[in-house]
Amino acid sequence: MQYYSYMEAIDQAFNVLLPGIKDFRDNHNNGDWVLDLRCGIKLGDNSTLSFLVKNLFNTEYALRPALVDAPRSYTLRYAWSFKGKDKID
Numbered sequence: 001m002q003y004y005s006y007m008e009a010i011d012q013a014f015n016v017l018l019p020g021i022k023d024f025r026d027n028h029n030n031g032d033w034v035l036d037l038r039c040g041i042k043l044g045d046n047s048t049l050s051f052l053v054k055n056l057f058n059t060e061y062a063l064r065p066a067l068v069d070a071p072r073s074y075t076l077r078y079a080w081s082f083k084g085k086d087k088i089d
Helices: 012-017 021-027
Strands: 002-004 032-034 037-042 047-054 062-064 073-080
Touching: 012 021
Parallel strands: none
Antiparallel strands: 002 032, 037 047, 047 073
């Protein structure tokens, strides 16, 4: 879980040149909590399967003015580790 605080001050040029910035900041003035979730299972000595969810609650947030960050995303990951002998006979 991550907390991103409210941007206290931005250049006034953003409010003038980019429509919607002031409204977005007025509606998102308490900071934002963003939750990611990861779970995995070891399938054997050499392999794992993981499931990842970024931005679990699909929170609309922006770390920089005029750049809304990514919505919820899902990733299924399989990893295989090649473990061989240290020296060749």
